[in-house]
Amino acid sequence: MSSLKIICDSLSDVPQDLIDKYDIEVVPLTVILDGKEYKDGVDISKDEFYKILRESNVYPKTSQATYAQFKEVFEKYTKEGKSILYVAGSSIATGTYQSAVMAKSDIDGDIYAYDSQSFSYGIGVLVVEAAKLATEGKTVEEIIPALDKLRAQSVLIFSVDTLEFLQKGGRISSTKAAIGSILNIKPILDVRDGLVAPVCQVRGKKNVISKMIEIIKENCGEDLSNQKIYIGYSDDLKEKEKLIQVAKETFNPKDIGFFYVGTCIGSHSGPGVTGIMCFKK
Template sequence: MKDIKIICDSLSDIPNELIEKYDIEVVPLTVILNEKEYKDGVDISNDEFYKTLREENVYPKTSQATYAQFKEVFEKYVNQGKRVLYIAGSSVATGTYQSAVMAKNDTDGEIYTYDSQAFSYVIGILVVEAARMASEGYDIDEIMKAIEELRDKTYVLFSVDTLEYLQKGGRISSTKAAIGSILNIKPILDIKNGLVAPVCQVRGKKNVISKMIELVKDNCGENLQDQTICIGYSDDFKERERLTEAVKAEFNPKDILYFQIGSCVGSHAGPGLTGIVCIKNK
């Protein structure tokens, strides 16, 4: 059925070419930078955002997408006779999902919501798959079942370059951040129960990629040749290329997809963020 409209929020970090290919509607969250509000990915580009963080030493904040935003979007597509599926960023970490549920309850029409319990392109993988299936005529129940299964198989790791932003956002204590900075500790993180969670830590940035590769092998297996591995980056293109080289050498995947980590996730992790998303094969 091609009357299904797939909607997500800007936490999903989907590359523009895929948004355009599948006609995905993205509801932006708000980023507050230097006391000025920007719609994520609309009023400020990712490159501009990270450049500001590097040059001005500022600590941005984020604000959830609102009831009014979702009400407008839901009504727009319901009035076109479409059924709506909204795939959300983690409800544990942001009130955006709750805004959508409230708007859904106040809107006449067939609207479905799915809490990904995730961030960044972990959401994006689900959204793109849902949009692909919708374009091929699958029904809503089939799509919901497929993305639930895909979510369970998706594996993510990422590493931050500085602990300052995690500390400012209350994710770690100031003592841990200070000690980590002195010892040049780089944490490797994943997502558990809808929140960022530590996996391990390494000394020095040069050891991050080898540890990530080791963890991917342990959790996903070594035979990933049949899949597209997704590599996330903020503004560190050299680290992106190093990770690309390691992924090609160790896994020889069918393809590599790059996604730039947007300003909402970047607000809490800072510049220099690198990540990998793949599917568990074991």
């Protein structure tokens, strides 16, 4: 058993089998849907969440994990004599990281907070790497440089099916959203310096995958036979299958992993999110 406990928040979209395998503690953010609060991944499943978004005219909000949540979790493990490495969602985009830093400063013990500067499996891949290294007996001082390297190599691209959730969350203007919907524009976004940024846009869903593949080629090259790549999806399983097919044919990756985009990310992007994550050489 490692004496280092790996903790993350629910923005990281780490698949349940890996949470179980590495005994990772997940601190949930809160999703507010139609006036009701749900703990992300605890009180509402991803399937239920996307079904509600498709069927009802509701726009969810999220609220950060709190000081009290982190204090409770950190104290639990420091009392067991463990060191803690918390890998956080982007500190620029959410106050969750700050909640953890405040809690950590009020507790005696070895607690480290690492800013992933990312979202979804951009965080998750770092969490899993930290957990793997911890099980190998690596120390925090050895793990953090490995995370820095992986963070610098990661390229995460995703597309959203509708602009209305980005508009409701204040990410784009209502005029832009209205014009985009009329022209059937699908934005392609990436994660840069801790924020989601638009890379380009395409007309119509059928052009999304080819554009995403093109962007990955520019950033990571065409031969990815020596790496595992990751495909992200929400409730558009047809698009997921298409992306798997094209990614296999184009990049010949060593392996493909999957991540189901969770309710916190989905609150801002809406249903129909598809993503791909690869690594620069």
